[in-house]
Amino acid sequence: MRKIGFIGCGHMAKALIKGLQKNSAFSISGHDRNESNLAWLEHESIPQKSLADLCIESDIVVICVKPKDMYELCATMNKIIDKETKIISVAAGVTLENLKTALPGRKIFRAMPNIGAKDNLGITSIFSSKEDNEILEIFNFLGKAFVVDSEEKINLHTSLIGSGPAFYFEIINEFENRLDGLLPDNVSKRDVTLLFLTSLISAIKDGENLDDLIASIKSKGGTTEAGLNLLYNKNFIQIFSNAVDAAKNRAADLSMD
Template sequence: MGQILAEGLVRAGWDPGELILAARRKERAIEAERLTAVTCVLDAAEAAAGREVVVIAVKPKDMAGLLGQVAEVINPDQVVVSLAAGVPLMAIEAALPGVPVVRSMPNTPAAVDEGMTAYCLGGAADEVAGDKAAAVLAAVGETIELSEDLLDAVTAVSGTGPAYIFLLAEALTEAAIREGLPHHAAERLVDQTVRGAGILLQSSEKSAFRLRAEVTSPGGTTAAAMHTLENGGFRALLEDAVRSATQRSQELGRAAVEASSEDR
């Protein structure tokens, strides 16, 4: 995700010479430099020192270790933006007293500048800090500021969301092939339908419910398909999936808090 954001920043016109990346493995650093033309160092503290905005994009399990590495060089004039799923502001703020921290949850369509990132501000983060963080995050798509108590649900909806859509596309492609369509045609039909439906949903003033109702004539083909999906528990299953992802995000958050308090 850090790589995606770095590539997006460069695409959005940020000067690679004004950015710096950090990795912990040489191969990763070489790859990151190749893809972004941004210098990638192997010392997170070196990368973080003196930077206006510091983005942390490690896995939640690595957060405590990373914070331990950079805490000494980060000061309250900087803004720290975390992308880590489930890691609460308090776990980061405890390691960086007085530093403005912004917790965010992006998603992978950021790779094509169509990301959706929700973020929340920590106790020391004022509007200016929020704007600086949003300017970075907006390089790869839309942003929305929300309160932290909603971030686990955001993780389950838009953070995990692309996987739901990909699963739907995968299953629809397989179903198309079972109905006799050649593989290449099935893929094209599904990919463009997902894209078209997404753009229509976003650009139309009508809700998803309304758009679906409009393509569902009584006794028609869509009605038959919707009946099968609803009878099979499609809606309830999706609700359960979102609930599971929300709970997993909460669990990761608790583990991160425990790891950060063990580290202190």
């Protein structure tokens, strides 16, 4: 059984832990200073450990703290963690080179998962100077994982896959707001939303061309064309792409802080 310890047990760590709990090959522990996160660990029956004990006892340590807290943490870890322990950082903007400087001689991996990991539907990019099938297998258990060959791609993953769900949630939120004007009181908005999204997934699951799918719904002079034309006139596609770039640029900025 492999011992995986989480330092920082906020939203992302909780998603990773929930996904990993489904695999009996992993023994999970956590360390945090936040009372609500500690209460969550207790509720999930996850052992809480001191930083020193977690670093010493874990085969793999996953760092899930905010970038601003990373270097102080690494200075402490550097005094206690074994050089054979594998270290995974999921912090946006903290480069592999900076991590290697802060934790010299260690086996370090940058991983950029997303919130889907809690349901084993996550998408994770991994960047490291070392190849390691075990790290790849862990994140593949949480969904789909792949190795990227540059830090720039980690930043793109951060924005497109990490931040991207929030962009879609904003659209879904407005979709549900508009359902208020359609549905009777005894019909759940969320049930309709889930069915609607499932139908979209079903439509693309066999690799169908998206332009063909749009064309199959749109008719000349019809309602779909009217709505699409407004989106195109407002540069909706470019706005979405600009949002991805803004998040990507912020990830790059964080690496220089």
